[in-house]
Amino acid sequence: MTENSVTDNSWGGPAGRVSPRLAKNALRNWRERLIEGLLFCMAAVSVLTTLGIVYVLVKESIIFFQHVRIVDFLTDTRWTPLFDDAHYGILVLISGTLVSSAVALAVAIPVGTIIAIYLSEFATARVREVAKPILEVLGGIPTIVFGYFALMVVTPLLQRVLPELPGFSLLSAGLVMGVMIVPYVSSLSEDAMRAVPMSLREGAYAMGSTRLQVALKVVVPAATSGLAASYILGISRAVGETMIVAVAAGMQPNLTFNPMEPAATITSFIVQVALGDLPHGSIGYLTIFAAGLTLLLITLTLNVIGLWMRKKYREHY
Amino acid sequence: MNPNQHPYPVKAEARKLNFFYGLVQALKAIDMPLYERQVTALIGPSGCGKSTFLRCFNRMHDLYPGNRYEGEIVFHPDNTNLLSTEVDPIEVRMRIGMVFQKPNPFPKSIFENVAYGLRVRGERNRRVLDDKVEQSLKDAALWNEVKDRLKDMAFNLSGGQQQRLCIARALATDPELLLFDEPTSALDPIATASIEELMHDLKKRVTILIVTHNMQQAARISDHTAYMYLGDLIEFGKTDEIFIKPRDKRTEDYITGRLS
Structure with a gap:
């Protein structure tokens, strides 16, 4: 050695x-x-x-x-934890959350997808370089600003078309929330579509497709899993969004599926209680943990669905 | 080299074709005919411009900015200049099909892959689609393997099957000219043999232009061969003549160097 x-x-x-x-x-x-x-x-x-x-x-x-019995929590149709006659029906808050999220997604998913298709398949490199950062700035605006934008600008504008719309409404909050979510959806969707290999596009062009046909018939189906992931992220953002609904949707617990009404969401209720002067450890105070756990379970379910969709529609190229 | 003395009619003809990627000239004054219902092979070392030349025929270069054509590719019988700015590239691609190096089936079912070109052309009649898909899959020698699972995703097929699916997809629209860009370089020898056999059958009805790196393949399947080097067309002639007694020293060097 x-x-x-x-x-x-x-x-x-x-x-x-x-x-x-x-x-x-x-x-x-x-x-x-x-x-x-x-x-x-x-x-x-x-x-x-x-x-x-x-x-x-x-x-x-x-x-x-x-x-509070879990059965009551899940089935009661009233949410009045701060009243003498206390009821703890989480459905009331879930309905507000679902309606505001549905309105937001009705805006964010189509608009975000269309922007993504435009940026990925139609825009020149120069347009994309300018448009993408601007779009991303939109995602960086504090949500409290969006909230007051909804309350002070969007609601009055909507009231011109819909005179019976109240000052606080799920519709107005949801629309603005949708605008806020657009950049998240469009940015991720665009990434997914740009990841589709050029060989697939060339194959489609070689068959005599127009640009729109290439985009809609080949690129979008090929990017399904990425698009689904971006939608799931958008839904998660909508469900968890707090300030816009707290400011613009009114904080009145209201079991409704009508976006024209004011209502509280899970998140805006938590804000309300956390800011109030309820004693620590009281049942009223504990409600925010139950509500928070519900919110966590909803987003967890969404993430699991997202993961499952990723697997199911995994790209094969 | 004289197209007029040839027994086959000319399907397409490159005339003084120059091509530029930005400022880089990739093709230099190419003059070459393609004979109808014949297989023409383009051979040459990597970077010689053979794929570039092939992709001029269906205007694939239009997809990327900064590319420029000069000269003409005249397409018969109507004497259309495929490269003219007045000719819509989509119209060109409606008449000229292409099969790529790597199989690139669309993320759709087997049926929808083959029906794609017809759907793009506005065909909605279910019977027409069914008949045409079946016929194209038969022509691509794939029907027997997939007839019971037309609704399966195309990705579930093997590489060789995917490539035959891409051929069926191109055939479904009855192209006048089929371009093959190294169609077997991603396939195993058995799949390669089946594609070569298929090309031999296809030339009864369609003109074929193929780029290949494999000289035995060019010798086996083509009727005419063009040897390209650094963007120049060095020699064009009947395949037998090119391989047995090439006129140009450079062709001979390339062929013997690779074959020995």
Whole structure:
């Protein structure tokens, strides 16, 4: 065994006989471990935060459900946790959430998809370079600004067409929420469509297709999984959006499927309670944990559906 | 080299064809005929411009900015200049089909892949579509393998089957000229043999232009061969003559270098 033989040492020579080169390697290993450990800690922070949130929500909700029966929570048609005659029917808040989200998605999905098709298949490189950042700025506007935009601008405009529209409505909040979500949908959808390989487009053009036919008959079907993912993200944003509905939809719990009415959503109710002066630990205060857990379950379900759709419509190219 | 003395009518003819990718000239004054119902092979080393030449015929270069054609490709019998700016590239592609290097079936069912070209042309009659899809799949020697699963996604087929599906897709619209851009380079030898056999049958009804890297393939399937080098057409002639006694030294070097 010679001192400079790397192979001898690399399969485990006795300590002290390590060549200088390997010693350096060992130091590098140690440093890489350190960096690896640091990176792991950083990643763990976000995972632990999520687990912590789940823990708090579940723990407080368990106390809540010791006072309120789950059956009542899921079936009662009134939500009056702050009244003397308290009722805890989450359906009331879910209806508000669903209606405002539906309005928002009715705007965001078609508009976002059309913008994505335009940017990916029709726009020249120059137009795309200008239009995309502008669109992304729209996604960076604080939602509270959107909320007051809905209340002060969109609602009065809508009232000119629909005179019976109240000052607070799911319709107005939902429309503005839809505008807010457009950039999320369009940006992800465009990425999905641009990821469709050029060979597929060439094949379609070679068959004598027009641009629109290539876009609609070939590129969109090929990008299905990415489009579905962008829609799911849009739905998650709509369901979780807080400030716009808190400001513009009115915070009155209201079991309705009519967007022309004011209503509270799960998120806007949480804002209302969290800002109020309810004593810690009271049932009224605990409601926000139950509501939060419901919200978490809804978004979790959506994410699972998104994951499943990704798998089902996975691109094959 | 003289098209007038040839027994077959000319289907298409490149005349002083120059092509530029931006400022780079990729084809230099190409003059070459394609004979009707014959297989013409383009051979040459990578980067010699053979795919570029092939893609001029269906104006694929129009899809990317900065590309420029000079000269003409005259398409018979109507003497249309395919490269004229007054000719709509979509009209050109309605008459000229193309099969690509890598099979590129659309994300649709087997049936819809073959029906695609007809649907693009506005055909809605279910019976016409059914008949045409069946006929095209038969012509592409794929019918027996897929007739019980026409609604399956095209991606579930093997590579060779996918390529035959792409041929069926191109055949469904009755093209006058079929362009093949290295159609077998992504396929195994058995699938390659079936595609070659298919091309041999197809030339009874359609003119074929094929780019190939495989010289044995050119020798096996083509009636005419063109050797290209650095954007120039070095030699064009009957395949037998090109392979047995090439007139140009460069052709001979290329063929013998690869075949030995």
